Amino acid sequence: MKGKIDLALHPVDDLFTNDDIRAENKLERLMNLPIELISDFPDHPYKVKDDESMAELVESIKTRGLIQPVLVRVKEDGNYEMVSGHRRKHACEIAGITTIPARVQELNHDEAVLSMVDSNLQREEILPSEKAFAYKMRMESMKRQGQRTDLTSYPLDTKLSIVDSATEIGQLSGESRIQVFRFIRLTELITPLLDMVDEKKIALRPAVEISYLTKAEQAMLCDAIEYCDATPSHAQTIKMRKFSEEGKLNESVIDSIMEEEKPNQRIPSQFKDERIRKLIPQNVPRERESDYVVQALEFYNRHRERQHEER
Numbered sequence: 001m002k003g004k005i006d007l008a009l010h011p012v013d014d015l016f017t018n019d020d021i022r023a024e025n026k027l028e029r030l031m032n033l034p035i036e037l038i039s040d041f042p043d044h045p046y047k048v049k050d051d052e053s054m055a056e057l058v059e060s061i062k063t064r065g066l067i068q069p070v071l072v073r074v075k076e077d078g079n080y081e082m083v084s085g086h087r088r089k090h091a092c093e094i095a096g097i098t099t100i101p102a103r104v105q106e107l108n109h110d111e112a113v114l115s116m117v118d119s120n121l122q123r124e125e126i127l128p129s130e131k132a133f134a135y136k137m138r139m140e141s142m143k144r145q146g147q148r149t150d151l152t153s154y155p156l157d158t159k160l161s162i163v164d165s166a167t168e169i170g171q172l173s174g175e176s177r178i179q180v181f182r183f184i185r186l187t188e189l190i191t192p193l194l195d196m197v198d199e200k201k202i203a204l205r206p207a208v209e210i211s212y213l214t215k216a217e218q219a220m221l222c223d224a225i226e227y228c229d230a231t232p233s234h235a236q237t238i239k240m241r242k243f244s245e246e247g248k249l250n251e252s253v254i255d256s257i258m259e260e261e262k263p264n265q266r267i268p269s270q271f272k273d274e275r276i277r278k279l280i281p282q283n284v285p286r287e288r289e290s291d292y293v294v295q296a297l298e299f300y301n302r303h304r305e306r307q308h309e310e311r
Contacts, residue, residue, distance in 0.1 A: 029104045030069060035089060038072055038080045038102070041112065045133035046120055048090050057091040066092060069101040071119070073112050080104065083112045084119040110141035121173045127198045128207075131173075132186035139165045139184065185211040190218045202231050209237035213244045220251050224258045232258060 048054075070085025080102070082089060092100050107115065117138040120126070126134075142165045166180040173180070182204055186194060188211040196202045202210070210218060210232075221240070225231055232240070236257050243249040243257075271277055271289060284292050 031102055031104050032099050033072070033080060033102045033104075034099050035093060035097070038070075038082050038089060038100075039075070040086060041082050041116060043133070043137070044082075044086055044116075045137060046086065046130050047127065048086050050094075054087065054091060054094075057087065058094045061088075061091050061095045061097065066097070066100050069103050071103045071105065071115065073105055073107040081112070083107065083116045110145050113137050113141040118172060128183065128186060128204065129194050129198050131183045132194075135169055135173075135180055136184045136187050138169055142168070182208050188212075190215055190222070192222050193218055196225075196231065203234070206232055206234045206237040209234070209241045212241045213249065217244055217249050217254075220254050224251075224254045227255075228258045230258065236260065 066088055068085075068088065070088055071083040072080040072085075073083055075081050083105070085102075089100065105115075117134045120130075120134065163177065166177045166184075169175070170177045170180045175183070185208045186197060186204075189197070189207065193202065193207070193210060197204070197207045210221065213221065217240075221232070239257050240249060240254065243253050271280075271293075276293065280289055280292055
């Protein structure tokens with residue numbers, strides 16, 4: 001059976017509308033909408049927390065109402081989907097407000113993703129995990145849009161490259177292209193490790209190296225972190241990644257690497273003079289160097305006194 005022929009037929013409504021009417025339908029409308037008709041955006045990357053900042057927003061809304069309307073898009077079922085304003089919506093729910101002002105736009109999924117991410121990029125505080133998933137969502141939407149064509153254009157010869165996408169995201173967010181890629185790598189971390197990044201227990205560069213470990217290896221690392229009560233350094237995570245790539249990373253190897261002394265854990269020598277440091281054996285702990293030197297001088301002085309008495 002031969003494939004179906006595409007007759008390029010348009011919906012009936014389109015036959016009775018012109019470009020001006022279709023453009024007008026795309027215009028933004030300001031409406032008061034029941035909160036119950038607005039669903040959250042799927043996989044929304046920004047966290048809505050019941051913290052002190054939320055409490056302040058709730059009190060502000062109770063006092064002055066919601067000043068800045070939320071942005072929503074129309075869903076196929078006629079209800080609405082939040083694009084920008086999840087925190088404001090949650091604050092209104094806490095405040096007991098059931099209807100909120102909303103800017104309604106006709107957006108497809110990818111257009112909504114771009115709008116949602118861009119509207120949050122300039123926030124003062126954005127968690128690494130929020131950046132990670134927001135950048136990834138935006139890049140995927142940009143790639144899909146770069147592959148699209150319409151009836152008035154020729155097919156695109158080249159797709160919007162990943163590098164171009166990262167560069168554009170970096171320009172919007174004030175990050176370098178490399179930094180954008182680093183944040184996107186964080187989406188490969190298991191939740192406990194990603195939480196440690198948000199809590200500033202693990203820095204970005206070590207977290208990126210950890211993201212290349214398998215999920216099972218990451219789970220083993222979590223156990224080691226809890227056991228050692230310490231997080232790995234950048235150098236340690238580089239070692240772990242190398243062992244993982246060679247198929248040699250296991251609990252014993254992770255424990256061995258985690259037990260290594262880190263440069264920032266080494267106590268500096270109590271003596272700046274290199275001549276003194278060279279005379280102190282390496283097996284003497286740094287915190288005992290002064291005791292060693294004092295004992296050595298005492299021994300030397302007693303030796304000098306005995307020599308003087310024998311004369």
